[in-house]
Structures are given as structure tokens and as C-alpha cells.
Amino acid sequence: MSTPSSNPAPNPAAPAAAVQTGTAKPAFSFKDFVIKFGLLIILAVMVVVFWRLEPAFANARNMFSILQAVSVTALLALGVTVTLAIAGFDLSIGSTAAMSLMASSYVMVILNQGTLLAVIVCLLLGAFIGFLNGVLIVKGRIPDLLATLGMMFLLLGLQLIPTGGRSIAKGMTLSDGSAATGTFTDAFLALGRYRLFDLIPLPVIIMLVAAVILWVFMERSRYGRVLYAIGGNEKATRLAGAPVERYKIAAYMISGLFASIGGILLAARVGRGDVTSGSSLLLDSVAAALIGYAVLGAKKPNVFGTAVGALFVGTLLNGLTMLNAPYYAQDFVKGLVLVFALLFTFGFASSQRR
Amino acid sequence: MEVGLVFVICQDRLTIDVLVARLPPSGLEEALCQTSVEAVFGMTEPGREVIRIRGLNKRFGSTHAVIDVDLDIKRGEVLALMGANGAGKSTLIKILCGVHPADSGTMEIDGEMVDFRSPLEACAAGIHTVHQIINDGVVQQLTVAENLALDEICRPEGPMLLSRAAITARARGIQAILGLDLPLGKAMSELGQAERQLVAIARALSHDPKVLILDEPTSSLSEAEAARLFVLIEDLRARGVAIVYISHRMSDIRRLADRAVVMRDGRVRAEFIRPLDFDGIVHAMVGHRVSEGARAAVAGGRTVVEIRDFAITPTSAPFDLDLHEGEVVVLTGLIGAGKTEFAECLFGTATPFAGSVMIDGKPLRAASPQQAIAEGVFMAHEDRGNSSLVAEFSVLHNMTLPFLRQFSKLSLVVPDQERRAATGQVSDLAIKCASIDVPIGSLSGGNQQKVVLGRWLIQPCRLLILDEPFQGVDIGARQDIGHRLRETAAGRATLVICADLEEATEIADRIIVMRDFSVVGGHSIDGLSLDALVAEISGAGTHATFA
Numbered sequence A: 001m002s003t004p005s006s007n008p009a010p011n012p013a014a015p016a017a018a019v020q021t022g023t024a025k026p027a028f029s030f031k032d033f034v035i036k037f038g039l040l041i042i043l044a045v046m047v048v049v050f051w052r053l054e055p056a057f058a059n060a061r062n063m064f065s066i067l068q069a070v071s072v073t074a075l076l077a078l079g080v081t082v083t084l085a086i087a088g089f090d091l092s093i094g095s096t097a098a099m100s101l102m103a104s105s106y107v108m109v110i111l112n113q114g115t116l117l118a119v120i121v122c123l124l125l126g127a128f129i130g131f132l133n134g135v136l137i138v139k140g141r142i143p144d145l146l147a148t149l150g151m152m153f154l155l156l157g158l159q160l161i162p163t164g165g166r167s168i169a170k171g172m173t174l175s176d177g178s179a180a181t182g183t184f185t186d187a188f189l190a191l192g193r194y195r196l197f198d199l200i201p202l203p204v205i206i207m208l209v210a211a212v213i214l215w216v217f218m219e220r221s222r223y224g225r226v227l228y229a230i231g232g233n234e235k236a237t238r239l240a241g242a243p244v245e246r247y248k249i250a251a252y253m254i255s256g257l258f259a260s261i262g263g264i265l266l267a268a269r270v271g272r273g274d275v276t277s278g279s280s281l282l283l284d285s286v287a288a289a290l291i292g293y294a295v296l297g298a299k300k301p302n303v304f305g306t307a308v309g310a311l312f313v314g315t316l317l318n319g320l321t322m323l324n325a326p327y328y329a330q331d332f333v334k335g336l337v338l339v340f341a342l343l344f345t346f347g348f349a350s351s352q353r354r
Numbered sequence B: 001m002e003v004g005l006v007f008v009i010c011q012d013r014l015t016i017d018v019l020v021a022r023l024p025p026s027g028l029e030e031a032l033c034q035t036s037v038e039a040v041f042g043m044t045e046p047g048r049e050v051i052r053i054r055g056l057n058k059r060f061g062s063t064h065a066v067i068d069v070d071l072d073i074k075r076g077e078v079l080a081l082m083g084a085n086g087a088g089k090s091t092l093i094k095i096l097c098g099v100h101p102a103d104s105g106t107m108e109i110d111g112e113m114v115d116f117r118s119p120l121e122a123c124a125a126g127i128h129t130v131h132q133i134i135n136d137g138v139v140q141q142l143t144v145a146e147n148l149a150l151d152e153i154c155r156p157e158g159p160m161l162l163s164r165a166a167i168t169a170r171a172r173g174i175q176a177i178l179g180l181d182l183p184l185g186k187a188m189s190e191l192g193q194a195e196r197q198l199v200a201i202a203r204a205l206s207h208d209p210k211v212l213i214l215d216e217p218t219s220s221l222s223e224a225e226a227a228r229l230f231v232l233i234e235d236l237r238a239r240g241v242a243i244v245y246i247s248h249r250m251s252d253i254r255r256l257a258d259r260a261v262v263m264r265d266g267r268v269r270a271e272f273i274r275p276l277d278f279d280g281i282v283h284a285m286v287g288h289r290v291s292e293g294a295r296a297a298v299a300g301g302r303t304v305v306e307i308r309d310f311a312i313t314p315t316s317a318p319f320d321l322d323l324h325e326g327e328v329v330v331l332t333g334l335i336g337a338g339k340t341e342f343a344e345c346l347f348g349t350a351t352p353f354a355g356s357v358m359i360d361g362k363p364l365r366a367a368s369p370q371q372a373i374a375e376g377v378f379m380a381h382e383d384r385g386n387s388s389l390v391a392e393f394s395v396l397h398n399m400t401l402p403f404l405r406q407f408s409k410l411s412l413v414v415p416d417q418e419r420r421a422a423t424g425q426v427s428d429l430a431i432k433c434a435s436i437d438v439p440i441g442s443l444s445g446g447n448q449q450k451v452v453l454g455r456w457l458i459q460p461c462r463l464l465i466l467d468e469p470f471q472g473v474d475i476g477a478r479q480d481i482g483h484r485l486r487e488t489a490a491g492r493a494t495l496v497i498c499a500d501l502e503e504a505t506e507i508a509d510r511i512i513v514m515r516d517f518s519v520v521g522g523h524s525i526d527g528l529s530l531d532a533l534v535a536e537i538s539g540a541g542t543h544a545t546f547a
Helices: A016-022 A030-053 A060-085 A093-110 A115-138 A144-158 A186-193 A202-220 A222-232 A234-239 A244-270 A281-292 A303-322 A327-351 B003-011 B013-021 B027-033 B037-041 B089-096 B119-124 B144-148 B164-178 B193-205 B223-238 B250-256 B278-286 B339-347 B369-374 B395-407 B415-428 B445-457 B475-487 B501-507 B530-538
Strands: B049-060 B063-074 B078-082 B104-109 B112-114 B127-130 B211-215 B242-246 B259-264 B267-273 B303-311 B319-324 B328-332 B354-359 B377-380 B463-467 B493-497 B510-515 B518-524
Touching (some): A030 A327, A060 A202, A060 A281, A093 A115, A093 A144, A093 A244, A115 A144, A186 A244, A202 A244, A202 A303, A222 A244, A222 B395, A281 A327, B063 B089, B063 B259, B063 B267, B078 B089, B089 B211, B089 B242, B119 B127, B144 B164, B164 B193, B193 B223, B242 B250, B250 B278, B259 B278, B267 B278, B303 B339, B319 B493, B328 B339, B328 B501, B339 B369, B339 B463, B339 B493, B369 B377, B395 B415, B445 B475, B475 B501, B501 B510, B518 B530
Parallel strands (some): B078 B242, B211 B242, B328 B493, B328 B510, B463 B493
Antiparallel strands (some): B049 B063, B049 B104, B104 B112, B259 B267, B510 B518
């Protein structure tokens, strides 16, 4: 708020702000340091600990398989970051990805079409779902959480209708009794399985490229600036002349698009239209985006933080798996990390200004 | 706690927070057993002081919001507390009802010294407030009966299960005491504003207040609804309740007030008793320090804006208005006169009922701020915190928000250009900030306002509208803003909305007066007659004096 009462100490000098921030800044504050770098330090410590306990953890191949494992989650998390930036939320990303997975399988296996068409159909579908979300929220005035929750359920059901609830696989029996003639093309499967220099998985490259593009878009372009402005003060942004409604719809379209890319990569890796593959995607990616708030003390949704957040969760899970931790410990640890990261962001930081 | 209550808390946490803790010790229960009015409202001799305030001071940072205020509030009296925005009324009220502690000064209630630490303590001492936003005082999703009995419902030691009959009975009891007849079974959300207001007041009254503070109770009421409220207020006065009535509506004050206290710049400037001198009140409110003819008017150049047969609402009188290049025109009038509504019609956030607006001879097509800005109409809104600034953004990012396109190549913001523009505004307006990258919240109110102005000076425009640019702005910053406005005035028309006449005369070449959503007069700053101006603002000519 802008009222004078937000200044905690009564300071008689008129240029109070200049004095406070200009010269009176403490040389080093341990708390500020922890808030800023805490998560990165924990990530580094984690890598070292896993490496000491299990030397195989640190070889290049394992490092890249961590990245491969997080690439789909990261893509979804990047998308949801954009909706978080406008102070919205997209709960439908998980089922959008699942929808994209089923749609690509359907196009190739049952409709017997090529790679390009499958990819294009998925991307259009993802953007369209985002568009619908945006319209429901902006024009239908449904709160973001509820609109995207509804969309999530809708998609979960919809993706199963064309196949009668069955997973799509090469040569599967269709409803008219004949066998499906199509197959996953090699080019499509390569999207999920090819490794550049026999080392770097293609999904990792796709994810990194997408992350860099989105980072430039959010941090350097005027569109990103306006999106953050909408998240900060929608009314002020509208009165500053921005077409807020269009921006909000666009944010959900970006979210849907990224989710559909994630779905494509997942389909390419799994190599079948598995009805259950997308189930944990939503929570993992939301966790990654929220952990991202704590990276470098950003205290807001940000692309770099989201990428680090996804990496953080991936490293943790990979390390725990290598150390033979039971599967049920993983969700527990994920939750623990999320709670602490949020505490970094909101709890410890709240005693600062504002 | 049961599910129902939790649900209520989700819907309206603020109300419940206040409620749960302010349960009266003996409270409702006892009050309701008594059916006689006197028992509830404890009749004592009218005219005796309930509250005696001496030497009250309150500072917020560098702003001295309340300065050496002495005030007595008497039983059975309606005290009108008046003053323009930022005069210190709301701070004074917040001290009274325990929201802010005073920095110095004393407050006595019935001769006993009090020092409220929280609103609950003020409530316990018998001071109850019905805030301007009445939705803060009622829970929309519940019925009228549930709202009236809400205090009982929220009592921690109350029964686990509530019967509808018990709630209704309790609500009836409260109604009977107040002589109200409300539709108990209806949901709050189905009620009109007046009825909601009455419910909120009834809730406050069920605590047997000594002092009832009503903050702009009629601001959203129709005439008939207001009349209904007045009857209740008059009844309460007759019962000996002290009523502090905050309103900008002169007609309310005419009807109700026994005494009027006018605040300005944090001080009590004048006190009026019946018969109230309304011109005197307006004088005290909007500018007793105004020096007439202090400055020569700058003659306007080419006509930029031509407004013809402009009717803001279906019932307001149509008016014509021309704005010229190079002149600064101040639009003044009391709050509720329609100044902001008029500006919103020009900026595309509201649609007038009728009339035409031409800019440079071409019709203005502005159905949204985006279009208005494209047509060269810029506007800095009132209430910069909510309408102009993004709290999370730096000075730089706040300043350049509307004109990012200008600083972008291939949609990417070019930092050099952006920073150069912002730095230029910072030095032109003498904005005090450590750097343009500090958060906007670290600046003082005056400097924040300068940032808002600087934003709209980055690009040239045809019409610049500033709505109350001096709210919460210290005198130094006010002068800087005024100078800069004048320096840049050539080449555009400038319209400043400003209720304070002292501020108005500082910057205006021409002052136009708005009342009842219509322009009722215009005066050049040369040979300005303050009396004529004040008469136009208050509408004294049409209403004569208080009977």
C-alpha cells in the first residue's frame, strides 16, 4: 500500500527513503544471504552428499538422466509460472499434458498419420485448452482455480472417450474389431529418446530452449513486464492502457502450450498412449514453480527459479532412488522441501519491508 | 467449532475476527432480556460529554495526520465531522475506535481515561463504528436473522448446534429494541443498500453503544433509503446516543447535524453549531487560506477538447466545456459532485448518458483506457496505491508501464532507453529516491505521486487528466508537481481534479465547479471571487440556509 503508514519508523527527514536505502544498508545480513542463496546451497550440498554416498550419482550419464526425468515436469512448471505471474493458477496442466499424450498416440496409431501432424495437433490442442481456460476466467468470471479445476476433470474424462478408456498401443484392437494399423513413427519416438552426442537427451534440449525463450519473454520483453504488472495490480495495469483480458487469456494459452509440449515428450518416451502416465505431473510441476519463488530471493514466480525448482525435485528423487529409499518416502520428501521453500519465501521474508 | 461457522469465517474473516473477540461481557443475552428501551440505552442527561479528547496527535512517518486535536462528543447529539480527503478525519476516527494508537494526547470516556490498544477495547468501552464499506460489517451469504445474531453464533462457549428458531427469536429481540422491521429470512445479498446499512447499524446497536460512528453511511443510498436511515438516527439521538456522522453530503448535514466540526490538514479548523453556516463550513473545508488573485492566468491557446451537451447520468443537467492548449483547468466541487465520473467518461472507463467529446476537431473514441491513451488522453487516477502503482515494481518499472512499446525493439525492452526516460523524469520532478531500481513502496507519498505524474509526462498527449494529484502529498512535493505541470502545459490541455481550493488556486488558470454531476460555473484565476466560488460549490444559492 502506498499510505505513509507503511513506513515503520517515524522518520522526520523528508527524504527518508533515500537515506534508508542509500547509506544505512548493513554490509552483510546473514538472513538476507540465506533467503537469497539458501535453496541453491541446499541443492549443491545435496549433490555432494549423494555423490559421496553413491559415486555413480555424479557421472555424466546419471546427471543427464536426472535432467531427462525433470524435463517434462519442468515444461509444465514453466507454463504454470506464467499463470502464477498474473496472479492466476492453472490446475489443468497435468491433464492437458495427458490429453496431448493421448492425442498424439491417437493421431499416429489409430488415424495412421505422421509425426508432424501429431505434434501440430497436440500444440493446437494445448493452446486451445488454454484459450478456453482464459475465456472462462476472463469472460465467464469464474475464479482461476475453479475454472481450471473444472477443465482438469473435463479433460481427464475427455481423453478416454475416443478409445473407450483403454491405453493406445501399436496394433491394439479397435471398437470395430479390427487392429490399429498405425504406429509411433521413429521420428516421434526420437523426440523422447534421442541423445545428442549419445549423451544429452533431446527432451532436455527442448526443455532448455523453451526455458530460455520463456525467460527472455518474461524478463526482457515488454509482454512479460505487463504480465507481472497484471499480477501485481490488475486495475493499475488496465488504467495504464494494457489490454488486460487479452494478456490473461494469452497467459493461459502459454500454459496450455507448454503442457502439451510436455505431453508430446512424455508420449515419445513412453511410446504408447498410457492413460495413467500424466497422473503425478500436476503436483510435481506446481511444486517446482512454487519452490522457484525461493530461488535468489525472487519472492515471485520466475522462470529461472522454476527451472531450478524442477531440478531440485528431480535431483532429490533421483538421489533417493539410488540410495534405495522406498517409493513412498519420495512424496514425503517432496512435500517437506516445498514447505521449507515456501517458508523461505513467505515466512522469513515477511519481516522485511512491507 | 462447527462447519457452519468455519464456512462463515471463509466468507468474511474480517467481520468474524472483530466479532469473536468483542463479545460483550454480559452482552446481548442481558440486553435482550430487557425489553425497555431505557434499560438498553441507559438514558442519562443529554448534552453531557461522553468523550473528551485533548491534545491528540498522530504521525505516520513524515506525515502529521492529526495535530493537537481537542474534541468533545456529547450525548444525544449528532456531530458532523467534516473535511476534504486527507484532512485527518479518518485517522481521528481510527484513533477513536482503537485501530491506531495516538502518539500523544488524552481521551476520556465518561470521565475515565482510556487508551485503546485494539478495536475490541473500543467496542468494549461502548464506541461502535459502522464503516463506509458496509460489507465489512455483514456477512453476505447469511440471512438477515443470522447476521443480527452473528455475535451469538460466533460465541466460543455458545451451543454447538443452532436452531433456526433460536436465531430468529434473538434477531427479533434486537429488531424490537430498535423498532426495525427487516425481512429476517432473506439473504443479506438480496437486500438493498439501505437495509444492509440498517442491519449493520442494528448489529452495532445491539451492543448498547455510547458512541456510534457512522462513516459516509449514505454514500451508496438513494434519497428514500437515506430518509429511512435518518429516521433511525434521529430516534437514536433522542435515546441519548452520541453520534459522530461523517459525510460529504451537505443535505445530510442539513437534516441531521446539531454541531459540525471541520478538519483541515490534521487540525480542527472550525466548529459550527445550529443554525449551521454552510458557506462557512465549505470555506473551512476547502480553503480558508486561499489568496485571491495570487497569480495571473495563462491564456489558453487553440481549443483541444470540445465537450457539448454532456450529460453524465440520465438525471444530470447537460453542460458544454472547452479546454484549451497551454492552460491548466482545475475541476473542483465537493466529493460526490461527479468530478471523477466525468473524468472516467473521458478516459473510457465509463460511458456518459449523452453528449459529444471532440479532440482537435475529431470525435473522441475511447471505450477503454487503451483507446483513450491511443487518442492522446492520459489520466492519473485518484488513489495511486490502488489505481496507478504496482507495489512489487521498482520506480523505473512503474514509471514506464504504459509506454513500454516506445522503449522496445522487437518487443524486447531496451534497458538504456527505458532508464534514460525514467532518469529524466526523476530529475525533472526532483523525485527523491536512492535509485530508479528501488521498490516504489520505499518512496514517500509525495515522491510516489511524482512517479505517477512522471509516467504520464514521458510521452506528449493532447489532454492530461489528474484526479486529486495532491492527496497525501506534502507541500514541497505539491509545489514541485505544480511547477512541472505548468512547465509542460504547452501543447496540451490539462485538467486537474481538485476539491481543495488552496491547491486549486496554486495551479489553476481557470477553475470550473461541478455540482450534482454538472458543470455549474467557471472562473478565471484573475479576479477570482472566492465567495462566489464557494457558493457555487455548496449550492447555497439553490438551497438557501438551514432552517
